[in-house]
Amino acid sequence: EAQVTQNPRYLITVTGKKLTVTCSQNMNHEYMSWYRQDPGLGLRQIYYSMNVEVTDKGDVPEGYKVSRKEKRNFPLILESPSPNQTSLYFCASSQYGRETRSYEQYFGPGTRLTVT
Amino acid sequence: AQSVTQLDSQVPVFEEAPVELRCNYSSSVSVYLFWYVQYPNQGLQLLLKYLSGSTLVKGINGFEAEFNKSQTSFHLRKPSVHISDTAEYFCAVTVFQGGKLIFGQGTELSVKP
Numbered sequence: 001e002a003q004v005t006q007n008p009r010y011l012i013t014v015t016g017k018k019l020t021v022t023c024s025q026n027m028n029h030e031y032m033s034w035y036r037q038d039p040g041l042g043l044r045q046i047y048y049s050m051n052v053e054v055t056d057k058g059d060v061p062e063g064y065k066v067s068r069k070e071k072r073n074f075p076l077i078l079e080s081p082s083p084n085q086t087s088l089y090f091c092a093s094s095q096y097g098r099e100t101r102s103y104e105q106y107f108g109p110g111t112r113l114t115v116t
Numbered sequence: 117a118q119s120v121t122q123l124d125s126q127v128p129v130f131e132e133a134p135v136e137l138r139c140n141y142s143s144s145v146s147v148y149l150f151w152y153v154q155y156p157n158q159g160l161q162l163l164l165k166y167l168s169g170s171t172l173v174k175g176i177n178g179f180e181a182e183f184n185k186s187q188t189s190f191h192l193r194k195p196s197v198h199i200s201d202t203a204e205y206f207c208a209v210t211v212f213q214g215g216k217l218i219f220g221q222g223t224e225l226s227v228k229p
Contacts, residue, residue: 033216035217035219040125040221040222041221042120042122042206042219042221042222043206043208043217043219044219045216045217048216090159104162104165105217107152109159110158110159
């Protein structure tokens with residue numbers, strides 16, 4: 001089954017304790033990204049990756065890092081989490097469709113992070 | 117830069133009534149438009165998308181949306197809603213490059229019996 005998986009699904013942590021949220025897709029997609037969802041703000045892109053070893057900042061990258069060493073994995077790293085990073089995080093992957101001339105993104109189930 | 121505005125944060129409606137969720141966008145270039153649905157405690161699911169061609173787009177679960185270029189709108193409609201349609205709905209746009217989606221703030225649809 002084609003899917004995007006994230007782990008963990010729920011995480012409560014304390015300020016300053018480094019954490020990693022994993023994201024994996026089994027569709028051989030080149031494009032992957034991370035979004036955070038906050039009430040009243042919708043989803044905002046944190047980082048994206050066009051392919052292995054190619055990453056770039058989205059709209060809200062401060063406090064986050066990513067890496068893309070393999071095509072299927074795109075972990076999100078919070079080196080020193082702070083309470084304002086409490087949010088719902090979504091990983092997404094997509095491939096450019098020549099017929100549709102667009103990217104259709106497939107979303108993971110989300111990771112709810114609480115930083116106290 | 118692109119932006120998306122969903123004009124209603126909450127829409128309460130009775131079961132079997134029609135519903136319209138409004139979405140306006142701003143962009144200086146052509147965009148592709150999407151509606152996603154998020155059921156409670158779940159991820160996002162694509163409802164429908166407009167890429168080109170007919171301005172009336174039909175999606176899953178009986179939803180449809182109409183692209184209006186002059187009014188820069190992409191409103192979502194359903195003629196008769198069910199309790200199971202209770203969810204949050206997001207309008208989003210993207211341009212060709214990069215595939216980044218710009219989301220609206222979301223509209224909570226609450227269907228009451």
